[in-house]
Amino acid sequence: MTPDPSADNENASRSPGSRFREARAAQGLSVEAAAARLKIPVAVVEAIERDDYSALGAAIYVRGHCTAYARLLGLAPDIVDDACRQSRSAPPPLVAMAPSTRLQRLTDRLARRAVYVVLTGAIVLPVIWYATQEAPEIARVNLSPLDVPPGGQAPLTDIAALIPDGESAPARQRGEADHPVVASLAPFYAKPAAADESAADAPTEVAPDWLVLSFNGPSWVEIFAADGTRLEQALLGPGSERRYAPGQVARITLGNAEAVEVRQAGRKVDFSAYRRANVARFTVSSDGTLAPVGG
Known part of the structure; x- marks a missing residue:
């Protein structure tokens, strides 16, 4: 079959985009259907049909999209060449840069070295000066x-x-x-002065009805009088002993209750009922009876 020269001339007179559009319409395809078959955005198909190849990017993308579209519509490969020829743009102009002279390169090199020397001096000189100074006399x-x-x-x-x-x-x-x-x-619970402690621990005559606290181990103690006055607040060591006359003590707190023995009128008093987590808090009535704090 001899090709029709008139058909070739007609195709040559039309743009590649119009030929793509007419072939798609002849096959009853919409733009969306053609884009779905090619798996490309609809905007790419529309750009090809209106000969806007700049929207496709570089020439390699123009050739790839047009080749796939022509294969889908059954068009001759020459339409791809026509589209690629239209997509070619003038190369960007080359701007000649003035070559730097030897003097300019030498000046730049010296400037960089000068900056390095200045920064090094700003860091090293203060360190040297400080190291050479004599230490102040104490x-x-x-x-x-x-x-x-x-x-x-x-x-x-x-x-x-x-x-x-x-x-x-x-x-x-x-x-x-x-x-x-x-x-x-020293903390507030420090031991009292040696003179006061020796006076407190000195053996004295104990009345039969006195309250006596004997310490078998270290224990913090806080003792208040009936009028709210703090009689003692200290950390007492093993071997210490405190004695109080009847009515002198109203409230007692023992930090290490297991290390303290309480005697009233010569008899050992059981205060385990007033102890919580090895801390005992109890009140002492005028007749020597113990009771819990707040009870």
């Missing part, structure tokens, strides 16, 4: 605690003795006006 101060009475014989502590130079300034006399003291940071 003042030698004699200290004494506040909890030692002015007339006591507690020795002074010389801070300079802690400096490993083998020298120590002689301790100043306690009577000097410029002698500094240090406040004690």
Whole structure:
């Protein structure tokens, strides 16, 4: 069969997009149906049929989409070449860059090195200066605690003795006006001064009806009088003992109740009913009877 030259001339006069559109309409396909068969967006099919190949991207995408569309519609391969020729755009103009001179390259290199030298000096020089400075001399101060009475014989502590130079300034006399003291940071339950504790633990004559607390181990104790005055609040060690006259004590709290023995009028008192988690809290009436706090 001899090809019809008039048909070829007619196809050449029409754009590839119109030929795609007429072939699709002749087969009764809608744009959506053609896009679904090609598995491409509808916008791509519409761009091909209106010869808007710039919307398809690079030339490789134009050729791929047009080849698949022509194969679907049974069109000749020459329509793909026509579409690709129309999609070609002028290449972007080349802009000649002025070549840098040797002097300019040398200037840039020196500028980078100068910045490096400045940053290095800003970091290293302060460190060298600080390392070369002499350490300040540590003042030698004699200290004494506040909890030692002015007339006591507690020795002074010389801070300079802690400096490993083998020298120590002689301790100043306690009577000097410029002698500094240090406040004690001991907790509120610290043991009382040695003089007070020795006086409290000193053996005294015990009346038959007195309340006696004997400590077999360390225990925190808090004791209040009938008028709400705190008689004692301290951490007592094993071997300690406290004695109170009838009516002198109203409320007692023992932190380690298992380590404390309570005697009233010479008899051991069972206060286990007032103990919770090894902490006992109870009140003492004027006749020596124990009762729970708040009861």
